[in-house]
Amino acid sequence: MSEICKNWSTWLKKTRFSYMNETQREQTLNWLLSVRDSVLNLANLKEGQKIADFGCGSGLLGFGVLERFEDKVELIFSDKFQDCLDECKKILNKTKIKNNVKFLKTDILNIKLENDFLDRLMTRSVLVHVKEKQKAFEEFYRVLKPNGIYAAFEPIISENTRYYELLKPEEISDYQEFKNAEKEFMENPNDPLVNFCAESLNKNLNKSGFRTVNINIQTADSKYSPTKETILNWFIAPPAPDQKSMKERFLEYFEEKKVDNFILEVQNALNNKEIKISAKTAFIKAIK
Numbered sequence: 001m002s003e004i005c006k007n008w009s010t011w012l013k014k015t016r017f018s019y020m021n022e023t024q025r026e027q028t029l030n031w032l033l034s035v036r037d038s039v040l041n042l043a044n045l046k047e048g049q050k051i052a053d054f055g056c057g058s059g060l061l062g063f064g065v066l067e068r069f070e071d072k073v074e075l076i077f078s079d080k081f082q083d084c085l086d087e088c089k090k091i092l093n094k095t096k097i098k099n100n101v102k103f104l105k106t107d108i109l110n111i112k113l114e115n116d117f118l119d120r121l122m123t124r125s126v127l128v129h130v131k132e133k134q135k136a137f138e139e140f141y142r143v144l145k146p147n148g149i150y151a152a153f154e155p156i157i158s159e160n161t162r163y164y165e166l167l168k169p170e171e172i173s174d175y176q177e178f179k180n181a182e183k184e185f186m187e188n189p190n191d192p193l194v195n196f197c198a199e200s201l202n203k204n205l206n207k208s209g210f211r212t213v214n215i216n217i218q219t220a221d222s223k224y225s226p227t228k229e230t231i232l233n234w235f236i237a238p239p240a241p242d243q244k245s246m247k248e249r250f251l252e253y254f255e256e257k258k259v260d261n262f263i264l265e266v267q268n269a270l271n272n273k274e275i276k277i278s279a280k281t282a283f284i285k286a287i288k
């Protein structure tokens with residue numbers, strides 16, 4: 001595991017924003033808040049409900065629920081990792097909310113809750129870290145009450161703009177080899193980050209038993225001019241604490257000298273050049 005990324009809470013607070021400047025960080029935080037509000041709205045939350053934020057991390061969704069309902073709902077912050085729950089506890093202690101909040105350390109592939117327990121279950125960017133999406137959805141279905149709602153947001157990383165699409169063959173030595181490698185690892189069925197698309201999520205949710213499944217795909221196109229430093233960070237910042245960085249992924253195909261040269265060539269080709277990138281995201285609502 002990379003030294004700059006010791007655990008999930010550190011990654012959530014620091015690493016995931018490491019390649020951004022102040023303006024980009026602020027834009028990202030505003031975007032996160034709008035994603036949070038959209039997921040909360042999809043969940044159709046009401047007073048008195050039992051609600052869980054699974055893979056809560058630092059509690060983006062859960063604290064959004066508390067902002068709206070304070071202790072008038074029963075809220076569970078849940079994560080596989082204790083450091084995330086500790087982080088949420090720390091934040092909660094700074095609020096005036098003392099009742100109706102629980103912490104549950106559990107893997108979404110084997111949720112430590114009884115059947116038909118929750119009214120609402122929400123996740124944001126959690127499935128993208130879990131290889132077996134089908135199993136996770138079966139667990140969500142099991143712990144929701146009949147008519148319970150699962151609401152979520154996921155980035156569809158497999159459909160993001162690829163490096164080779166931003167580069168011209170003449171700018172990169174062995175362009176075709178790097179293109180082939182990138183295509184292969186961005187379509188790896190064993191990699192939780194890229195082993196799904198909107199259609200597969202839809203299929204998985206229906207197979208789990210959800211009676212109504214709605215997946216709203218949005219495409220965000222953005223333009224910006226990266227610096228050499230930003231570009232280096234694209235390669236070295238891990239996408240999650242337990243996941244390989246882009247550089248490490250390329251190292252599975254080529255020796256380090258060749259990968260370092262590739263990074264240098266990408267830096268030279270794209271430094272201060274306006275690039276257009278496209279990212280697809282999915283808002284999910286499924287009713288049991």
Ligand SMILES: C[S@@+](CC[C@H](N)C(=O)[O-])C[C@H]1O[C@@H](n2cnc3c(N)ncnc32)[C@H](O)[C@@H]1O
Binds near residue numbers: 054055058060126
């Ligand atoms: C990208 S973070 C998202 C955190 C939070 N939901 C948010 O919106 O900021 C992914 C979270 O999923 C959690 N996670 C990863 N695999 C998990 C699993 N198998 N079961 C439960 N949580 C998991 C991680 O600990 C981390 O907190």
